[in-house]
Amino acid sequence: MVICVAAPSFAASPRDGQLRGVRADGFYGHDRRLLHTACLLVDGREPEPIGLQPLGPDRVRFSSVHRYAGARTDDPTVIIERVRTAGEGETVLLRNVGVTTRRLRVELALATDLADIAAVKRGDPQTAIRCTVVQDATGLEWRTDTARSEVRATGDGALPEVTDGPEGGTFAWPRMLLRPGESRRIGLTVAGGAVPAPPGHPEAPRSAAPWTEPVVQGDRRLVELVRHGLGDLRALRLADPDRTDPEDQFIAAGCPWYLTLFGRDSIWSARMMLPLGTDLARGTLWALARRQGTAHDVFREEAPGRILHELRPADAEHGHGLRLPSRYYGSVDATPLFVSLLVDAWHWGLPDAETDALLPYAERAMDWVVETSNDDDDGFLRYYPRAGGLRHQSWKDSEDAVRDAAGRRIEPPLALCEVQGYAYEAATGLAGLLSSRGRVEASERLRTWAASLRKRFADAFWLPSPQGPAARYVAIAVGRGRKPVSGPASNMGQLLSTGILDADGCQDVAAWLAASELNSGWGLRSRSAALGGYNPMSYHGGSVWTHDTAIAIHGLCTAGCHTEAYALTDGLLDAATRFEYRMPELYGGDHRTPGSPAPLAYPAACRPQGWSAASGVALLSALLGLHPDASDRTLRLRPMPAELLGPMSVMGVRLAGATLKIGTTRSGGVKVTGLPAGWEHPTDPPHG
Incomplete structure (x- = not known):
């Protein structure tokens, strides 16, 4: 099409x-x-x-x-x-x-x-x-x-x-x-x-795109991926009609099937775009905050503090017994991701007035995360879908999204590994934001809760693998009674940036992500090719997801695993050339060999798709190793060594209202100009 x-x-x-x-x-x-x-x-x-x-x-x-x-x-x-x-x-x-x-x-x-x-x-x-x-x-x-x-x-x-x-x-x-x-x-x-027009439904924006247009130099594939992605993102913008000055813009999930506000997808697109300004994050946060859950409703799966999953003009029948309301909350991950988006936007310089106005919504969201976890027998953030709603409620939300090593479907309730990472990241990030506002007691409560979750995670989610690239791997999910679901999957790659893993855990995950079971040569497979039920053209059973690969690359770079990050980066950028830089939502993950055919888009994949289009900027940020910290006003950089991908530079990074130029050299040097007043750039690179 x-x-x-x-x-x-x-x-x-x-x-x-x-x-x-x-x-x-x-x-x-x-x-x-x-x-x-x-x-x-x-x-x-x-x-x-x-x-x-x-x-x-x-x-x-x-x-x-x-x-x-x-x-x-x-x-x-x-x-x-x-x-x-x-x-x-x-x-x-x-x-x-x-x-x-x-x-x-x-x-x-x-x-x-x-x-x-x-x-x-x-x-x-x-x-x-x-x-x-x-x-x-x-x-x-x-x-x-x-x-x-x-x-x-x-x-x-x-x-x-x-x-x-x-x-x-x-x-x-x-x-x-x-x-x-x-x-x-x-x-x-x-x-x-x-007829009649649905009240309060998102509409076409009237103002310009809420981000800078960067000038990128370096690997030609990366330059083109960023350029084409920004063009698609401009076309995917929507605006919340509840505020017009300034407009609250956000990115629709994807075309043709999801051209609307999606909590998880819109949040990830905004997070990936933060190096180009905080206005998109602000608009996304407000569009979701206005629709945050306020009551318990079984059909909508709404609860106080819960963040919207998707917004439609009307209720819809999706087939196979799936009936969703126009305003649906059946997502376990959008709520902690909402908190992390606000924290990230604060670090990138979201004005204090906007941060403080949004903070109560983030606290209510965090309350839902903590209370839902505390109600669980194992203390994890787990989802319990209603009949007729989405069976799986994280980004892998297809009917057969969770399978064990033998290929058997595993039914909910489930605690997915990346969701526990999101919850941990949200809690520690919000604790830092509250501490900066002088709310020490609330901050310490969150840190204590997060530390407990981290320990429970370490006890429950690791599975041994004596023959694998590392001696252990993170289970995709844990069922009731802390029973882990066997079989390596890409989900563990999304843990690397959350802080829930220690240094040894990051190294073990990095080894799996670089291995041919998961690294297809075109990107990260959603499921290991060595497992029963692997299918490179399935929705979540072996295909490559653009955003999933980009998030894993960001995590690998954050952990200092640049060699493994480069292997995935090079494959993803080569795949981009085969798709004329308009990356599909997902594509075939067959193993790449010399002269092998180009990857093929999944037949029903969205293209353009929000977080796929934003993945170019996410890659740029990961390869430069950008880590702003609003608490001490420092911008730390740990770029990928130039001998792997070559030197690069970007003009147009936005930090606290200032426009930066950042560049790396072949000798490994980093130069930053245009820092906002009061901010510093440490000369020593941070540890992962």
Whole structure:
């Protein structure tokens, strides 16, 4: 599929640009398909496609030709350029490049089912909606009790003949005259949405992107990954309508299926983007804080302090018995991640007024984490899903996301390893923030709780592996009675930056991440290739996730394991070249060998996807080893040795309102200019 996106709208089609009402074809807005058929005919025939050209994340141009039987040349004489723009519509330019005057009959067949995005994803057959000609006869309208769509035509010269009917309508220009060298332009505008519009639902932003545009020098693959990723992130921005000055912007999870506010995904995108400013983090935090749980609700899985999992315009049936409300809280990890985003933003220079205003929401979130853990028999942060909700409630949330070494599905309730790391990081980070505000007693309570969690984790999650690259590994999860789930998985890579592992634990995890069981050569496999049930094209059973690999690289760099980090970095950057630097949500994890085929995107992967697009900036931060500390106003750097990836520099890092330039040299030196007043850059690199 070819996708162009300008959140909350997108358009998807095959590579020839024709919308034929199959698969996910169509123009969409706010999770609603506004148009699924827009089929262009010239003299009763579909044009012959010859290529396409992306014009940015939100626009694409499809080129085709129209030939004439019996012509004295095989060269096409009518060229058709179709430019589609997400959230607006499209234009069709017809050019006569021959020497003979042409009289064309041009038609556009239009239809829609006004289907919800969840129904489209399920592949459920939908019924076409009857259309009617609008009052001024320049367009067509489709309407149901819950949605409407309208398509209007413009163009050079005469307006089209418009016909309607139960299966769709047609715009026709029956006698379009094109003399040699002449051209004609047809325009379509596509608009519509839910009826009535859902109150308070995120909308397209009106202000500029809330981050700097960095100038990066170094490895060409990294430079292009950052550049393309930022372009996709601009297209994935949404704004919370509850505040407009300044706008609270955040990143939608991904296109086409998750073009909305997702707690976990939006938080990770904002965390990855912090080196370019704190405004995106601020907007994300406020959008989630306004929707923080306030009551106990079984269907929504809401609880006081809990952070939203996803926000939709309406309740939706997702198939296989999964029914989710429009505001759903079924996520065990979004709540501790919300706390850590505020702490990280504080370290990067979020203004004190914003930090203090958000602090009560973070404390309520931390209360939910602590109370939920204390209610558990084992003292872990565990999830207990309701019937009909998400079965697994961390980032690996598919039905078979958790399997043991033999490939058997393990059912919840489960305490996932990375979730305990998130909880530990949130507690220690919030303790530091509270201490800086003079709240010593509350800070010490959190530190004591975190230390206890760290000990319980060390006692319960390690499994022996005498034949592995290290003598032990971290179990993906622990079931009831502290029974660990066997089989190495990528989840342990997300522990490295949280502080829940000691130095020896970090070394053991690093050894596993670098081993061929998990390192595919294109990135980090979600499940070891040596295990039963491994499938490189599954959702979570062996595929490579872009963001998961980037988080692991950041953790490896933080722990000082630069050789292992480089192995994953080089593979991820090479994969980026195969995807033209628009990284999919996930892709095939087959082992890379000399001359092996390029990795393939998972068939239903979002692309563009928020945390995948932000992974370029996360890599940049990891490779430079950026670690700001607001408590003592220091920016510590521990860059990857230049002999591995070469020297690099970036202009545009934002710290406490100042714009920095940071560079490394081949000899291992680091230079930082532009530090804000009162901040220091220690010359000695920190220990991991």
